Structures are given as C-alpha cells and as structure tokens.
Amino acid sequence: MKQKSIAVIKQLLESDDVTDTFVNELRTDERKGIQKLIDRYEKRKLQELELEQKYRRMCWYEQKNYAKSCHFIAGIDEAGRGPLAGPVVAAAVILPEDFKLLGLNDSKQLNETTRDAFFEIIKENAVSYGISMVSSQEIDQVNIYEATKLAMYRAVDQLDPKPDHVLIDAVNLEKLPCSSEAITKGDQKSVSIAAASILAKVTRDTAMRQLHEKYSVYGFASNMGYGTQQHLEALRKHGATPYHRNSFAPVREAFLR
Template identity: 60%
Template sequence: MGKLSISEIKTLFTEEELTETEIATLKNDTRKGVQQLIAKYEKDKQKRQMLEKDFYEMCTYERNSRLKGKEMIAGIDEAGRGPLAGPVVAAAVILPEDFKLIGLNDSKQISETKRNEFFEYIKENAISYSVSVIDNQTIDRVNIFEATKLAMKEALLLLDTPADHVLIDAVRLDNLPCTSESIIKGDAKSISIAAASILAKVTRDRLMNKIHEEYPMYDFKSNMGYGTKYHMEALNEYGISPYHRKSFAPVRENI
C-alpha cells in the first residue's frame, strides 16, 4: 500500500476496506491524523466486540430452550403500563436460530432512530410476529395488570407460527398452549423479549403520535401519555380526553 493521504485512509476505514495487515502497517505512519484514525478504529472495534459479547449472552435463554428440544421460541413484552392515556401494547416474536442484530436491547435503552431501524429489521427477519393493542376502556374495566396479561396472551395466540415455548418479560401467564418462562428484566436478558419490546414500543409510540393529532393540547407526541408536568397542567386546564385512563388516580381527579 503506497503513501495515501489522510483523507484517502479515512475513506478506507469508513468503507471497511483495510485488512488487519494494512492497519498494522499504518501504525508505523507518524502522521497525527493517521494515528487518530487508528485510535478511533481500535475503540470502535472494542465496542463492537463488547456488543457481540452482549448479544451472545442475550441468546442464553434461547440456546437453553433449544437444548431442551424447543424450536419455535417466542418472546413477549409490552409497552404502556404506566401512562395515564392510550393503550397498552404487547408484541410476540419468534426469531430464527441464526438471527443476529448487534445492539439489540431493551427498547428504552435504544434511541428512537435506532428503534425504528430495528423495528423494520425484526419484522423482515422474524419467523413470525404479532402485536396486540388493548384500549384504555378495557384497561379501566379490568385494570392495567389484567389488560397487560390480556394483550400478551392475545399477541402469542395471533402468531402465524405457533410457539412451542415462550419467554415473557416479568409477567406470568396461565393456560398457554406451550411451555413458558417469566424472566425479570427479560428485555435486557433475552433477544426474543428485546425484539418484542421494540415491536411493542414503536407500535405504541406511533399510535400515540396519531392520538396527538386529535388532541395536541396534551403533547402526547412527546410524553406518550405519561404524566409529565406539561401533561398534568393540560389535564387541569382541559380535562380528560377519550383516551385517558379514568381508573388512574391523576386522571380520576380531573373527571
């Protein structure tokens, strides 16, 4: 490799066209700009290795389930238990054994841009996925915990491919058509639950954005129905909307 400009070397790093041997040679280049590029490459490489390790560890429940003879392993998670308005949404997803999405984690730990990217990737690569939306009227009728379980179970039953084992974030579900495990903080421990977390949150966020268009005074596009200071002030000024959960104390006080 002949003497290249720093700009050319940067392009090669960006396009990942340098071999490890060529990078080792570049380490002898005394130009400050080249050394900075190498330092950034090493840092990014280390971060990538850590993410690879994290992803491998998050596949543990899936690997163990397959060792027990399970093949169609679903993950289930929900979004929207805590807000004062809007539905609770649950998603179920079955991922193929060779599924790989480095950086996949609990949806709350991922930026909105990355969540939207992952949302499309998961849908395109899943064996099967489904989403269940339970509205605020049902939440008020049966309570939020029961509504959450209802959404989770419905999502599981809506899968085109039946699951033979299901990994569930925190909640225990009864009378399922397959074996199950409830995992505390499962969205950070299982790729299947993490994927379901992404599907549920992005779906719910998009629904709340649509509701915001009807009732912009509550700023649902920003708070997603949670009881922010602005949201509480709007409740005091305008009263409740048809999407508010009347069984939740802060809302009930404004009826």
C-alpha cells in the first residue's frame, strides 16, 4: 500500500479523522516528520483529556444540585471590586444541564481573545443570564461590599426562568428567593460561576474602554480603573472624573475637581 504523504497525515491528525489503529501504525513510521506529528498529536490529546477532567470537576456543584431535583442552577460572580474608578459589575447565568465548554475557567485565568469568544458562546447558549452595573456614585453611598451584593441581586432579578439554586463566588446573599451557597474561589470550582465571571469581566472591560475614550489620561483601557502608577499620577495631576470612587482613599486624597 502506498504511504500517505506527511501533508495528508497532518490533515488527518489535526481533524481527528483517525482511528487508534492508524495512530499505532504511524508510531512505527520512521519518517521524522511523522514522528513530530505524532508527538504533537499526543500532546494535544493529553491536553484535551486534562481539560475534560478539569471541566468534569468544575461541574461537581451543579451535578450535586441536579441530583436534588434543582433544574435551574445559577452562577453569580462580579468584576471590579478593587478599582478606583468605574462600576462594579455582576453577572448571573443559568447554563443548560448538557452545556460543555472545555477551557472554561475564572475569567482572570483566560486571555482576552478566549474571554471574548467564551462571552459570546455563553450568551448564545445560556438558558438565561443577567448583567448589572452599580455606578461609582452608588458605591460611594453604600460601600463597595454592599454595592457588589446589590449588583448581584439585580443580576439575579433579570433571570427568567428563576433559579432553583444559586452558586455564588465567595459572597453570602441572604435575600434570595431560593437556596444558595457561597463558594470560596468559586470561579475556579464551578462552571456556572466561571461563566458568570466571564460575562461580568468582559462587560466591565468594555465599559472601561469606553470611558478611556473620554478620559484617556487615566489609562482606563489598560488598567481598567485599578490604581496603577499612571492612574495615580493622573489623579494627582488632574483630579478625579465623575466615574471615580470618591470613598476610596487614593481618590479621596487626590485634588478632586
């Protein structure tokens, strides 16, 4: 039988259009190009297996509650508790029981391209989702912790259908109309919370880039409102914008305009 070319075999391996028998035969192929392709293929399959296992572990809280006859399980997370400027954003999302998105993780662990792609996939496939922003003025009125909870409640209120159970990243919400549990580092342990973290972060990052167009001197497009050296220097030189959190010490101590 005529040997397949390296180019053809490369295409087959990349498309996963191969059987275990075929792959085993390739291992005996002495061509160096084939051995490199096999090595790359096996590394990719190992990475996929690791992602599968990680995703399965991150479904534990959801599966536990599905077993209790909870049909709609929402994950909640926030973005923007620490910055000196901009809103705090919370998202709530109910994923389908058969939802699968390998690589889903805490939004901070993903690069921007992956976050943006996952953002669209989650919105398109979610049973329901809600996203809420609480402004810097509201943060100053009630403090950042209470503002975070307020954003979370508002996000949950947008869900339709309403959740049977809620998984929250490290915040206790006492006034929910259903059962809930706060999970420390939940965005790394629950696919629902991880999905919510992506919705919240991408939404907030987009808002901060829009603010950058009006207040470019503060560098919001790169620092997202956090207290970088450039941001602090701009605060001292130009004072605060209407979007700064005046209750935060670095802003309060600047010459406000």
